[in-house]
Amino acid sequence: xxxxxxxxxxxxxxxxxxxxxxxxxxxxxxxxxxxxxxxxxxxxxxxxxxxxxxxxxxxxxxxxxxxxxxxxxxxxxxxxxxxxxxxxxxxxxxxxxxxxxxxxxxxxxxxxxxxxxxxxxxxxxxxxxxxxxxxxxxxxxxxxxxxxxxxxxxxxxxxxxxxxxxxxxxxxxxxxxxxxxxxxxxxxxxxxxxxxxxxxxxxxxxxxxxxxxxxxxxxxxxxxxxxxxxxxxxxxxxxxxxxxxxxxxxxxxxxxxxxxxxxxxxxxxxxxxxxxxxxxxxxxxxxxxxxxxxxxxxxxxx
Amino acid sequence: xxxxxxxxxxxxxxxxxxxxxxxxxxxxxxxxxxxxxxxxxxxxxxxxxxxxxxxxxxxxxxxxxxxxxxxxxxxxxxxxxxxxxxxxxxxxx
Numbered sequence: 001x002x003x004x005x006x007x008x009x010x011x012x013x014x015x016x017x018x019x020x021x022x023x024x025x026x027x028x029x030x031x032x033x034x035x036x037x038x039x040x041x042x043x044x045x046x047x048x049x050x051x052x053x054x055x056x057x058x059x060x061x062x063x064x065x066x067x068x069x070x071x072x073x074x075x076x077x078x079x080x081x082x083x084x085x086x087x088x089x090x091x092x093x094x095x096x097x098x099x100x101x102x103x104x105x106x107x108x109x110x111x112x113x114x115x116x117x118x119x120x121x122x123x124x125x126x127x128x129x130x131x132x133x134x135x136x137x138x139x140x141x142x143x144x145x146x147x148x149x150x151x152x153x154x155x156x157x158x159x160x161x162x163x164x165x166x167x168x169x170x171x172x173x174x175x176x177x178x179x180x181x182x183x184x185x186x187x188x189x190x191x192x193x194x195x196x197x198x199x200x201x202x203x204x205x206x207x208x209x210x211x212x213x214x215x216x217x218x219x220x221x222x223x224x225x226x227x228x229x230x231x232x233x234x235x236x237x238x239x240x241x242x243x244x245x246x247x248x249x250x251x252x253x254x255x256x257x258x259x260x261x262x263x264x265x266x267x268x269x270x271x272x273x274x275x276x277x278x279x280x281x282x283x284x285x286x287x288x289x290x291x292x293x294x295x296x297x298x299x300x301x302x
Numbered sequence: 303x304x305x306x307x308x309x310x311x312x313x314x315x316x317x318x319x320x321x322x323x324x325x326x327x328x329x330x331x332x333x334x335x336x337x338x339x340x341x342x343x344x345x346x347x348x349x350x351x352x353x354x355x356x357x358x359x360x361x362x363x364x365x366x367x368x369x370x371x372x373x374x375x376x377x378x379x380x381x382x383x384x385x386x387x388x389x390x391x392x393x394x395x
Binding site for chain 1: 319344382
């Protein structure tokens with residue numbers, strides 16, 4: 001049996017670990033409030049853009065490259081949203097697993113995917129394996145602001161708008177974690193570009209749509225409004241993905257840290273029991289020794 | 303009728319909502335020159351350039367905001383100004 005001293009030092013170190021995990025859990029839960037605020041603040045803007053796009057779709061016949069991919073270009077882009085820091089359970093690894101799956105699926109379809117990564121963990125994972133990455137971004141994965149969304153969407157739209165012979169891509173997939181609730185987060189693959197247009201299917205629906213939607217005037221012209229609004233739409237969609245992924249990351253981290261704290265407490269309980277047993281054993285042994293030696297002395301005198 | 307002469311105005315920047323309330327008139331820097339919008343304007347979706355949005359609210363006081371890069375949409379007596387960046391309220395004069 002290990003010495004009491006060894007048990008004591010293991011208990012002490014586990015206790016300090018438990019404190020760290022507990023603090024991490026607290027930090028994560030305070031970040032959730034922050035992430036929620038960022039998401040709430042961005043919501044009105046994305047709603048406004050969504051409404052504008054709907055108005056455009058209802059009132060114009062859209063022919064914009066964002067809705068129709070270039071034919072015969074097998075180059076596609078994949079954006080993986082990982083986290084900056086670890087200690088978030090399986091968050092980054094499940095994203096990477098899904099991304100690998102998607103990449104091999106695309107390969108099998110005869111497409112040439114190029115990879116974009118957001119989040120330090122994902123970047124280091126791919127850098128370490130010296131994979132080709134088209135572009136990477138780091139920082140603020142737990143509270144992504146508009147700036148980072150702007151940067152990412154600009155890079156990806158540039159790649160999308162370029163002609164095929166200059167390395168342009170015809171499709172954009174995003175691998176991100178959907179925030180279902182505090183306990184459940186799901187990894188999802190989303191095809192962001194080209195945007196799928198849901199047209200009014202039957203004539204009756206079209207008439208219905210014309211009745212309810214007011215007539216619109218576009219200034220300076222429908223095309224120019226389209227050119228302006230659509231990139232913003234993509235940007236706000238990407239921002240939405242970043243935000244839900246940030247919320248998932250924080251929730252994952254909180255769960256992981258909660259489990260770690262529980263485990264540390266269990267371990268401390270176990271170790272304390274063993275420590276007590278070992279102390280009891282030592283006491284019993286000492287007693288037996290004393291009684292034994294006293295007995296021996298008494299016998300000698302007789 | 304009160305809702306004949308007023309409209310709902312919402313100004314949102316990409317990272318936070320800026321101002322919302324009831325207004326009697328709004329001036330926006332549309333791409334083809336400044337545009338004044340009164341209640342019950344026809345539905346419009348206009349690109350705006352960098353400039354100043356001025357809102358006259360129901361009490362007659364004026365609120366001004368410097369905006370950059372966005373659009374304005376007016377639909378069923380609701381005006382939405384959505385811009386990339388927006389300053390805090392500045393003096394209207």
